[in-house]
Every structure is written in structure tokens, then in C-alpha cells.
Amino acid sequence: MNLSLLLEMSASTLEDRPAVTSGSRTLSYAQLDAAARRCAAKFLSMGATGVVYCGTNDASFPIAVFGAAYAGLPFIPLNYRLGDEQLQPLVEANRGAVIIAETARVPGADPEKVVLRSTLLDAEFSTKADIELPAFVDPEDVAIVLYTSGTSGTPKAALLRHRHLTAYVIGTVEFAGAEPEQAALVTVPPYHIAGLANLLSNMYSGRRIVYLESFDAQVWLDTIRNERITQAMVVPTMLARVVQLLDGSPADAPSLATLSYGGARMPLPVLEQALELFVGTGFVNAYGLTETSSTIALLGPEDHDAAFAGDPVAKVRLSSVGKVLPGIEVEVRDEDGTLLAVGEPGLVFLRGEQVSGEYESGSVVDAEGWFPTKDRGWIDQDDYLFIEGRADDTIIRGGENIAPAEIEDVLRRHEAIADAAVVGIPDDEWGQQIAAVVVMKPGVSVSVDELHDYCQLHLRSSKTPYRIEFRDELPHTPTGKLLRREVLADLLG
């Protein structure tokens, strides 16, 4: 199966149903399909070996994604927010690719290969390209190259083949299952796996996508109300800003049936407030990785409702990522590869048709098909998966494995604290010691001693931070992942 088939089926079945809205422009499924085919022919006539997209969310994004698929070329979205010196090597690594960009100047690009994204919506674009599209695109071909956010170092190019992404979509989405009035608001960036998976799922289900170029809490809420949005997906930073803006008043978003979140760990206080303010909205926590074609586990609305109603077991599970999707297998192993029992934390391994586990430098999947996520976690007796964080982030203090997330959750619950980061700093006696960097809420103050006492009250003494410092803000990726190596460098510098 090939990604373009997903759109082809929707276009021939749903025809004039609206598919994508961006600004004042809406394209129907048939229009989107026609534009993607035109662009595919144009890309091939330019001799492109791939399609790079460097820009914000826009109607040109789905055209470029499906245009690349129709042409049988890999689609390579780049983070437009990167500085020139970071963007240039990524552009140069994809030298044969056509580059869809917002402006003509792209660092490291051959000007002849740059196409302004506004022209993708132009029917004149490519009308001269009299090129037949390939009748067969091998499911083994690379569909998407995604540079991982690289919270622990240089970005790596993850490869997703057509068969991985189509397995995810046809395995989890009912074709044309959406009602005509359904609309999904998308603010996750196009260079993130969530943005791509979201596009494929929504197009296959027949749901209109409404794109916002950038996230603003007020614009997001206004758009939900004005466009009668039924589905939205956010990363934790976005939900935190929405909750902050609402400041205790109800969200007044009656059309919003589902609000899903993922991309990074959600702070519990933010989630609990959001559950209170979004009355009638079902919450979904989606966990997945770039290398697994996005979502592999879900915590659904019933679990969120039960937690909100006070069920003690459900409250614990609110910090889980729910159960794995049908077709996904999960194992938790220790450092030596031994399978661990229920409840024991260790390294999380995944297997399934949507799991790629492959990079440009090679595959990390073992002979039995298991992909090492490098996340640490555990599974409870009813198969709920709990993710503690990246294995690389685990603090080992005196031989004890400590997940920074647990300490961060406790700190974030303190009334004076807006955000917190916990890292391990080298220590001659303990191997590592726990250090916390906290951001205070405006207009309040708290001392290091008070925070220390507070941590001792809520955590075992071995988990109480040894060093606590204050900062004005913490470094995050655009999807809200904490950049711990920068926090650590700051503390050690």
C-alpha cells in the first residue's frame, strides 16, 4: 500500500466534502487530490529525488505530502524554526530534492530546486508537466524521512516506509468513518510525526482539517468555537497555555468531542485543570514515537472520566499512556535483556507492522522484530503502560534508578511553581546527585529550604533534590519536550 491511495480513496468516495481549511481557503477532497497529482507530475519533471517541506502548517502541506507519494518520492519535512547553521546541513543532505518553502531563500539550497509553497495551490503550476505518474509505488519504498527532535544529541533521520504508515492508518481508522460536519484543529508542526499521522488519519476518515500556522491559546479557542471543531490535538505546552488563559473559567467549547494530547509528558496539574474546564470533552492520551509511525498506545475518555470522578485506580492510571493498540506487542526488559514481570520498571520494547525502527544509518530492530524505544516504563496487571521517561535521562544515585519525571511532578504540584526540570549531576560519592531547576509563577516566591522540606514530605529522602536552583524559563523543543542536556549544561557551566 502507498500513502497516495489513502487520499485517492477519499477523493473518489467523498469528492466535494471539505478536506482542508487554512486561513480563508478550503480545499475539497477532489481538489486536494487533483492538486497533489499535478504537483507529483511537476516534481518528477524537475527530476526531484525527494520533496523537502520547510514551512508552517498550510494547505500546501497536504498537497506536498500526497504529491510526493503520488510521485513515489520520499517526503522530508524540516523544522523551519532551525537557525541557518542547523538547517543548512539538512538541506544539503537532501540535495536532489525539490524544496517547498515559504520564501525563496533557503540556506544551502540550489535556487532552481526551490518552489514557493503558494504556487502549489496554483492550478497553473505544473500544467505543462506532461508526465505519467508511476502506476505502482512499492510499499517497501521510503515514504517519509523525519529528523527526530534529538533531545539527546544531533538529529537522526528516521525512515518510515509506505507499509508502516498505511498499516497504522488502516489498522486504526475506519475509512470515511467521520460525519461530514466533523473538523480537526491541527497546531502540531508539520515536521513532527504527530502532524503527519494526523493528516493521514483525518484524510482517510473523511474529517476536515483546520490548520493554524502557529499556536496561540486565544486563537485556538476562538477557532474551536467559530469553526465548530470536533477534534483537536495538542502538546502539553499548548494545553498549559490554554489552561492558564482560561484561569478557572469553563472552556465554552461544546463542539469539541475529543481533545487528544501527546508529544511529551503531560504535567498532571495541567491535565486535572483541563478535565475540569472542558466539560463534555473526551480526553485521549496518545503515546508513540517517530520510529513507530506515531501512536502505539492510548488512554481513552472513559479512563479520564473515571479518574476525574475520583476512582483511585483510574487516578493512578491518569499518569499512564493507556493500553497498546491492537497489532502492537510490548515487552519490558532489564539492561541484560531479561523479560520483566508485571509492575517492574525497565526498558520498553515494541513490535508491530507500523514499527519501523529504522534510520538512514541502519535499523535498530532485532532479528525477532523488536524495537528498543529507549524509554523506561512498566506495565500494570491490567496492561496499562506507564512511561517514566527516556532511559538516558534516568538518574542513577547510589545504584538506585530514579525517574526525573516523578520528582518533576511533585515539584509542579507546588503552588508557587510553574515548571520544573530534574537532572542528574556527576557526584564522586553517589555517582549522580539530583538537581532541580524550577520556574516560579509570577508574583509568588518560595525559598530553596521551603522547597527542600516540601520534597522531603512528598518523596523518599533518596529522591529529594540535593541542589535546587531558580530560572526564568526552561529550554523546550517546539513540541514541549524538555531539553535536559541544556538544563544540565547550564547547571554545570
Next chain:
Amino acid sequence: MDIKAGSRLACPECSVELVVVRPPSSPVVLTCGGVEVVDAAADRPGGGHSDTSGEGTLVGKRYADEDSGIEVLCAKPGPGALAADGREVPIKGAKPLPSSD
């Protein structure tokens, strides 16, 4: 006919078009309305089927035959029903999930 993953097949007599999700593990004759399906690029006379009483083949549904292992996705619907070596090919049930994206 060589049936590989991603191949596009079509009924020569009705509008049904299929995409192979999983190729068969043993040779199998896949038919639509009793007529063997062909490569989608091949000639399709399109005379129709004599028996169109069933629900036919539905767009977006996956059809899987356990015996041969073949699984196809219906890309275009039609009145013909699928069979593998004469066995009716059932729809592969999908568990609806809450929208995560």
C-alpha cells in the same frame, strides 16, 4: 498472476478495485462475482455480474482469507462479492479506537 503487497487488482466485470495488503502465502484464485480478478491496468470489459443480490464489496473494508493468507483493501466498491478458491472472503473486523489524531 503474481500477487504482491501493494499490487492493484480489479474485477474485469464490475467496478471493484482492490489493493493487496498482504500477499497469499499459498497460491490462490481470487474472484469477484465469480470472475477471476485481474491487474488493474489490464483490459476490463465491464459486462457486470448476473448475481448482484448481496452487499457486494465495500470501499475501505479489508477482506482477509485465513486459508491462503491473502488480505486486500477495497479501494473502489462494486456489486461483486469476493471469493478465494470459491470460499467467501469475510471482512476483517476493525476495532474502533477513540480519535488520537
